[in-house]
Amino acid sequence: MRIFVLRTFMKTIKVNRGQVLQRPGDLNSKFYEVKSGLLRSYTIDDKGKEHIFMFASEDWIMADNVGPNTPAEMFIDALEDSELNQREKTEKVEPENEKLIRRIAVLQKRVIMLMSASGIERYEHFVKTYPNIVQRVPQKMIASYLGITPEALSTVKKQRLSEK
Amino acid sequence: MRIFVLRTFMKTIKVNRGQVLQRPGDLNSKFYEVKSGLLRSYTIDDKGKEHIFMFASEDWIMADNVGPNTPAEMFIDALEDSELNQREKTEKVEPENEKLIRRIAVLQKRVIMLMSASGIERYEHFVKTYPNIVQRVPQKMIASYLGITPEALSTVKKQRLSEK
């Protein structure tokens, strides 16, 4: 039993192989439930390289995990002719859900960083995002979080410093 | 307004720096809301190397994202003396939440794999987990999902094959 009556503007749509459903920067507040076919989401980094974030086949949900009315981070397109249920992200969400969605957004960013950014770039992103954590834990734990060795972090930090 | 009255056996606890709250394999069905202090979760790979999955400071929630009554994947310990609200994962969850939690579990696994497994190991895990996807997309997209180049995947697959 649900308490919120969701005014869900659900629409069933058919898309062809190759069709793009979302581009980075779009204020697309939709997500897609795959009834048949196959979708993919991916980013393109500064070097022009594609990084696939996820595939979604039958019964999976495909969404760019950013809030509604936040510019999209990723491309979404169809790898096969597909049939989808399209819904709005703006459906009322409970506060409990909101926390989970925020956690998914953090993890999405983390995966993208791990796949497309160098050690020093991940470090700089971390420092910007969690400045308070940086001051409270030893360097080697930050290295461990970033997926590099403390030695590499030390070396790479010095290099970056001397460049400025 | 919530419809489910959650019988939440919430308990406020204090832990000292260094104290371990959870070990891999534990059937620990608890999660922790950090009131003060700092927690960390991490795995140890086959080579004995630590990989920090997340830090949780004030107002963050620390949880090993596996279902209740599923053996834990990670260590959780305190990096500072901390005060925590401890709750049970077994609180009633809505089906909507359940989907989100499953997605978080998938992402958690993905991050751990990216940090601690080699390309070929990630490939083998992917094939085992999504055998149907493997057959439906070109190799180069699987490589992109895994975070390696198609060339590397091709080479490494051949090596593995000749070893068997």
Added chain:
DNA sequence: GCTACGCATTAATGTAGATTAAGAAATGAA
């Protein structure tokens, strides 16, 4: 049936970061 384009494979070479090791600095316990 061709033709062309995307895909897979292979090999040569390059590089970010791992590993190892040793000394310096910081931190914590007594």
Added chain:
DNA sequence: TTCATTTCTTAATCTACATTAATGCGTAGC
């Protein structure tokens, strides 16, 4: 404060994977 332990830095060497490039293959379109 002192001693011991952990953490950080630096440097030399090593390795997994990236890059580049060339070749052959499969398949969709003509």
